Structures are given as structure tokens and as C-alpha cells.
Amino acid sequence: MSGALKVLSHHLRLYRRVWKGSVFVSFVSPVLYLASIGVGLGSLVSRGPAHAIGGVSYAAFIAPGLLAATAMMTASSETTFPIMARVYWMRTYDAMLASPLTVRDLVGGELLWLCFRLALVSVIFFVVMAAFHTVHSVQALFAIPVAILSGLAFGLPVMAWSAKQRTDTPFALLFRFVVTPLFVLGGTFFPIDRLPRLLEDIAWLTPLAHGVALTRALTTGQAALSSALGHVTVLAIYAAIGIAAALVTFRQELAR
Amino acid sequence: MADTPTRPDALIHARGLTKLFGSLVAVDAVDFDVDRGEAFGFLGPNGAGKTSTMRMIGCVSPASSGELRVLGMDPAVEGPRIRARLGVVPQADTLDRELRVAENLYTYARYFDIAGPVARKRTAELLDFVQLGDRWDDEVEPLSGGMKRRLAIARALISEPELLLLDEPTTGLDPQARHMVWDRLYRLKQRGVTIVLTTHYMDEAEQLCDRLVVMDKAKIVASGSPRELIERYATREVLELRFAIDAAPDLDGKLQGLADRVEVLPDRVLLYTDDGDAAAAAIHQRGLRPESTLVRRSTLEDVFLHITGRRLIE
Numbered sequence: 001m002s003g004a005l006k007v008l009s010h011h012l013r014l015y016r017r018v019w020k021g022s023v024f025v026s027f028v029s030p031v032l033y034l035a036s037i038g039v040g041l042g043s044l045v046s047r048g049p050a051h052a053i054g055g056v057s058y059a060a061f062i063a064p065g066l067l068a069a070t071a072m073m074t075a076s077s078e079t080t081f082p083i084m085a086r087v088y089w090m091r092t093y094d095a096m097l098a099s100p101l102t103v104r105d106l107v108g109g110e111l112l113w114l115c116f117r118l119a120l121v122s123v124i125f126f127v128v129m130a131a132f133h134t135v136h137s138v139q140a141l142f143a144i145p146v147a148i149l150s151g152l153a154f155g156l157p158v159m160a161w162s163a164k165q166r167t168d169t170p171f172a173l174l175f176r177f178v179v180t181p182l183f184v185l186g187g188t189f190f191p192i193d194r195l196p197r198l199l200e201d202i203a204w205l206t207p208l209a210h211g212v213a214l215t216r217a218l219t220t221g222q223a224a225l226s227s228a229l230g231h232v233t234v235l236a237i238y239a240a241i242g243i244a245a246a247l248v249t250f251r252q253e254l255a256r
Numbered sequence: 257m258a259d260t261p262t263r264p265d266a267l268i269h270a271r272g273l274t275k276l277f278g279s280l281v282a283v284d285a286v287d288f289d290v291d292r293g294e295a296f297g298f299l300g301p302n303g304a305g306k307t308s309t310m311r312m313i314g315c316v317s318p319a320s321s322g323e324l325r326v327l328g329m330d331p332a333v334e335g336p337r338i339r340a341r342l343g344v345v346p347q348a349d350t351l352d353r354e355l356r357v358a359e360n361l362y363t364y365a366r367y368f369d370i371a372g373p374v375a376r377k378r379t380a381e382l383l384d385f386v387q388l389g390d391r392w393d394d395e396v397e398p399l400s401g402g403m404k405r406r407l408a409i410a411r412a413l414i415s416e417p418e419l420l421l422l423d424e425p426t427t428g429l430d431p432q433a434r435h436m437v438w439d440r441l442y443r444l445k446q447r448g449v450t451i452v453l454t455t456h457y458m459d460e461a462e463q464l465c466d467r468l469v470v471m472d473k474a475k476i477v478a479s480g481s482p483r484e485l486i487e488r489y490a491t492r493e494v495l496e497l498r499f500a501i502d503a504a505p506d507l508d509g510k511l512q513g514l515a516d517r518v519e520v521l522p523d524r525v526l527l528y529t530d531d532g533d534a535a536a537a538a539i540h541q542r543g544l545r546p547e548s549t550l551v552r553r554s555t556l557e558d559v560f561l562h563i564t565g566r567r568l569i570e
């Protein structure tokens with residue numbers, strides 16, 4: 001068994017104790033979102049011009065955005081405190097590195113673990129979306145891997161940075177000044193072309209905007225291959241940079 | 257060093273081994289060899305570089321320069337293959353607080369590709385070996401310091417290592433727990449396990465180590481067996497004199513020629529001599545009346561304090 005799988009199996013062993021609660025939350029939060037914002041708020045919003053949001057119901061508009069945003073949220077919670085804990089508080093990685101495991105195995109294991117968490121959350125979210133009749137095409141299934149990729153694109157660079165942190169203050173700042181603004185302004189609730197030009201340009205630099213745009217195009221059945229490839233490329237570049245950076249910071253912190 | 261013979265067959269072989277942290281020299285060109293089956297100790301004051309050296313041997317911290325071979329291999333190239341044959345008990349324990357006692361051993365076995373049934377069998381045996389058999393399903397955090405240390409030792413043994421690295425294995429343990437750890441380490445040595453340890457306890461070093469080195473300020477300043485070091489750096493006996501605080505005599509010149517070396521401390525005077533009783537008699541003849549006199553054999557502690565000085569190094 002490869003080293004990364006051993007790290008994954010360590011995390012899975014811990015997850016076995018909490019999986020019921022975790023899965024329950026993963027179901028309940030999209031239900032609450034789609035019920036309150038989609039249906040409730042949507043009944044008000046739908047009186048506006050439908051063409052502004054692509055001619056679909058407001059629920060069908062924000063559901064894919066929420067899918068991508070949920071992936072980002074899940075990724076940030078998995079790659080902040082837990083990573084610092086394993087580097088510094090609990091020294092989980094030190095114990096692993098005293099065995100034949102290597103820094104590459106640690107980063108690979110975290111990547112697999114993040115994929116697992118994102119897949120679980122995204123599949124559950126997708127099922128809820130379908131139950132709320134917000135899935136409009138067969139290509140919509142591709143929204144699941146795209147959501148996973150969006151989570152990786154955000155989470156892996158964060159993971160590289162988290163390995164360097166020694167207190168939780170920077171994480172509070174990350175959530176307040178990066179995650180939350182992205183969630184609110186990153187295209188989940190309204191099209192980012194409604195933002196002032198400068199903010200729109202900035203939004204397109206973030207992984208979330210690309211994740212939202214592509215999941216939305218897929219679930220509403222409006223995805224064009226060329227723009228899809230563009231979004232995937234941006235997300236993949238973020239993820240790749242995250243992995244490369246994590247290999248560096250993990251080594252700096254753990255193999256001094 | 258030019259006069260150190262090359263011993264490439266040694267289990268651990270270090271020449272000019274150096275560790276830098278930025279501009280700080282943590283380990284400064286040390287040479288040592290550890291043979292198969294021996295117990296080898298690193299002694300030295302806080303910050304001397306013991307842990308830094310252990311981490312290089314453990315193939316987690318890359319050497320800054322110099323030569324290091326562990327089990328005949330180069331840690332920079334074959335770290336994972338070397339670590340597969342090591343057991344490591346680090347100074348700050350790295351037990352998994354999220355796992356229970358037996359799970360700590362069991363999951364660790366996975367990292368070494370030990371199959372499930374074998375891992376389970378060894379886990380049970382090792383927990384008995386360190387007398388934690390009845391705590392197998394407990395949480396780790398509430399265990400006492402000594403129990404955690406024993407658990408850490410058991411975990412390090414899960415892969416049946418040839419070479420066991422222990423960084424201060426008994427610091428903070430009560431005498432019973434220390435003796436138990438010594439006993440277990442002694443048994444491992446009987447089975448042919450090579451043991452490298454650091455310690456601040458001189459009795460521990462004397463009990464356990466066939467050979468040891470004393471590190472001070474990143475360098476090795478003395479090496480040999482405990483017996484050799486005592487012979488080289490101390491006399492056979494030490495005479496300890498205590499004077500009443502208000503009646504401390506002016507010792508100037510009065511101790512001349514009584515001992516090989518005299519050390520005047522705030523609370524007592526130490527005379528290093530091969531015949532303590534003779535020195536005590538001579539002192540009375542010179543009219544000195546200490547409140548108490550004690551003749552004892554020299555210990556490694558005398559050697560250590562002599563070599564590294566009595567100042568506190570930070």
C-alpha cells in the first residue's frame with residue numbers, strides 16, 4: 001500500500017467515529033440553504049428580470065453556486081486548523097515521519113483525504129439539489145468533479161500556508177477576509193458581471209468564481225466546451241501550485 | 257578528525273557531522289561510531305545538540321554537512337529504507353491523542369507494512385511488555401507521564417527495530433517507572449537491539465550505556481565507557497566537606513597538596529583523590545573542623561560537571 005493511502009487510512013479511522021454527524025450536517029445544510037434562500041428568497045427575486053440570471057429559477061441559479069461554495073468551505077475547514085494541529089499541536093506528522101513515510105506521502109495523503117471529504121459533501125449536495133429540482137441536464141453530473149476540483153483549488157494552497165501557522169488567529173482572518181467575502185461576492189448569489197469592473201476582475205482571479213461559473217453552466221445545461229476547459233485549467237493550476245507549495249512548506253516545517 | 261579510524265562497518269558512522277539552523281551551529285563536526293548490539297549514550301547540558309544529532313540519525317533532519325551512515329546507508333538517499341528498521345522515541349512525545357492506546361500501536365504498524373494479524377499480536381505483546389495491557393482501550397491524554405513514555409517506547413518497538421533511538425526516555429518518570437524502563441531496555445539489548453539514547457541522568461548512563469559521548473556547545477568533548485571516563489577525568493574517590501555557614505574557614509592554602517583537584521562550591525568543598533580517608537585525616541591534622549565529611553566513589557556526574565562546568569548554559 002502506498003504511503004499516501006496509509007495517511008488516508010489514518011484519517012479515515014478517525015472519521016469513522018464522527019461520520020454520522022458529519023454526513024448529517026452535509027445533508028442538512030444544503031436543504032436549509034435551498035429551502036430558505038432558493039425557495040423563500042427566490043420567490044421574491046423571480047419577480048425581477050429572469051434573463052439576468054440566465055433564464056432559470058433563482059433556486060436553480062444559486063444551487064450550483066452553493067455547491068461550489070460549499071466545496072470551498074469544506075476545503076478551508078479541512079486545510080486550516082487540522083493541518084496546523086498535525087504539524088504543530090499534535091505532532092501527528094512527526095510520528096508519521098519517524099516511520100518509512102515521507103513528506104510526499106503526507107501531502108499525497110492529505111490530497112486523498114481532501115478528495116474524499118469533497119466528494120462526500122458534493123455528492124450529498126448534488127442529491128439534495130436534484131431533490132429540489134434544480135438539476136436541468138445530464139451533463140450536470142460533471143458538476144460533482146468540478147466542485148471537488150474547486151475545493152482542491154482553494155484548499156491546497158491554504159494547506160501549504162497552514163503548515164506555517166502556529167496560532168489560530170491567521171485562520172480567523174482568513175475566514176473573515178477571504179472565505180466569507182468570496183462566498184458573498186464570488187458569484188454564488190448573483191452573477192459577478194454585476195460587480196463593479198475592478199471587483200469583477202479580482203473575482204475572476206479567485207478559484208471560486210471559476211468553480212461557480214462552471215458548476216452553474218453544467219447544472220443549468222449551458223456549458224460550452226471551450227469555456228469549460230478554461231475554468232478547469234485555472235482550477236487545476238491553483239491545485240497544482242497548492243501541492244507544490246505544500247511540499248515545500250511541509251518540508252520546511254517538518255524536516256528541519 | 258584525522259586520528260579517528262574509519263569504521264564503515266559500524267551501525268552508525270558519523271564524521272564531521274554538522275547541523276546548522278540558520279547561523280546557529282547546533283552540531284559542530286562530530287565524529288562517532290555505534291556498533292551493532294551496543295548501548296550508546298549522548299550526554300550533555302541543555303542545548304548541547306543531542307536532539308539535533310538524534311534527529312539526523314533518525315533520518316528526519318538532513319545533515320548540513322559531514323558524513324553520516326546509518327545501517328550502512330546514506331540518510332539523504334535511503335531515508336525511508338533506514339527508518340523502516342529504526343524505532344524512535346522522540347524527546348517530545350508524538351503519541352496520537354485522537355487514537356486509543358492500542359490503536360496507537362496498531363495504526364503505527366500500518367506505516368511499516370505490518371499485516372493486520374501480526375500487528376494485533378505484537379500490540380498485545382508490547383502493551384504487556386510495558387505493563388499497559390489493561391489500559392489498551394483507554395484514551396491517551398489521561399495517561400500519566402510515565403505511562404505515555406512507556407506507550408511511546410512500545411510504539412517504537414512495533415516494527416521490531418534493529419536500532420532503537422531514545423531521546424531522554426526517562427525524563428519526568430518516578431523511580432519505579434525509570435527502573436522499569438531500564439529493565440525493558442536492558443532486555444531489548446539482550447535480544448541484540450542496538451540502543452542509542454540521550455539522558456540527563458548520570459546513573460542512567462552508567463547503568464545502560466556501554467559507551468557514551470559528552471556533548472557541550474555542539475561538540476563532542478569526551479567519549480568512552482563510563483568506567484574509562486571516570487578513570488580519565490576523575491579520581492577514584494571524592495571527599496566532600498561541609499562547613500557550618502557561619503564558621504566557614506579561610507581555606508586559602510590549607511588544602512594544598514591534599515588532593516589531585518579541589519573544587520570550592522558555595523555549600524561544600526570537593527577534594528578529588530584516590531584515597532578519601534587519608535585526605536580526611538590530613539584535614540583534621542591541619543586543624544580544619546568541617547561539620548561533616550563524606551568519602552564516596554567518583555561518579556559519572558563528577559566527570560560530567562568537570563567537563564561541562566557547573567555554570568548553567570542557556
Ligand SMILES: Nc1ncnc2c1ncn2[C@@H]1O[C@H](COP(=O)(O)OP(=O)(O)OP(=O)(O)O)[C@@H](O)[C@H]1O
Pocket residue numbers: 256277280281282300301302303304305306307308309347
Ligand atoms: N528546529 C530548530 N530551529 C532552530 N534552532 C534549533 C532547532 N532545533 C534545535 N535548535 C537549536 O539547536 C541547539 C541544540 O538543540 P538540541 O535540541 O539539539 O539540544 P539538546 O542537547 O537536545 O538539549 P536538551 O537537553 O535541552 O534537550 C539549541 O541552541 C537549539 O535552540
Ligand SMILES: [Mg+2]
Pocket residue numbers: 306307308347423
Ligand atoms: Mg534534547
